[in-house]
Amino acid sequence: MNGVGFIGAIIIGIFAGWLAEKIMKRDHGLLTNLVVGLVGSLIGAFLASMLGLGATGWIGSLVISTVGAVVLLALLGLFRRRA
Numbered sequence: 001m002n003g004v005g006f007i008g009a010i011i012i013g014i015f016a017g018w019l020a021e022k023i024m025k026r027d028h029g030l031l032t033n034l035v036v037g038l039v040g041s042l043i044g045a046f047l048a049s050m051l052g053l054g055a056t057g058w059i060g061s062l063v064i065s066t067v068g069a070v071v072l073l074a075l076l077g078l079f080r081r082r083a
Contacts (some may be wrong), residue, residue, distance in 0.1 A: 004061055013037030014062050015061075020069030024077070036069045044068025 004012060017033030020040060028036065036048050044064035049054065 004058060007032045008058065009038070009041070009061075010034065012058065012065055013041060016040055016062055016065035016069050020073055021068045023066075023070055026070045026073060035070060037065055040067075040069025041065035042068065043071055047071070 014030065014034045014037055015033070017028070017037030017040065020036060021028050035042060041061070041064065046066045047068065048064050053064075055061065
């Protein structure tokens with residue numbers, strides 16, 4: 001999340017987690033959305049760098065974080081079904 005700052009990263013994390021839960025049709029609380037969004041931003045940044053994609057600013061960070069959060073929720077859903 002280049003150029004958004006600490007508070008911006010938290011806001012983007014919450015919003016990305018919320019978007020991911022709506023996309024995946026789940027229901028979480030604010031804290032869970034924050035954690036999912038922030039971890040999703042790391043996953044999204046890793047995937048974007050592997051694909052050679054780059055994004056900066058609020059919108060780019062939100063897109064990358066949301067994609068990563070969706071991937072995270074999908075992976076958690078796979079593991080949860082097996083257990």
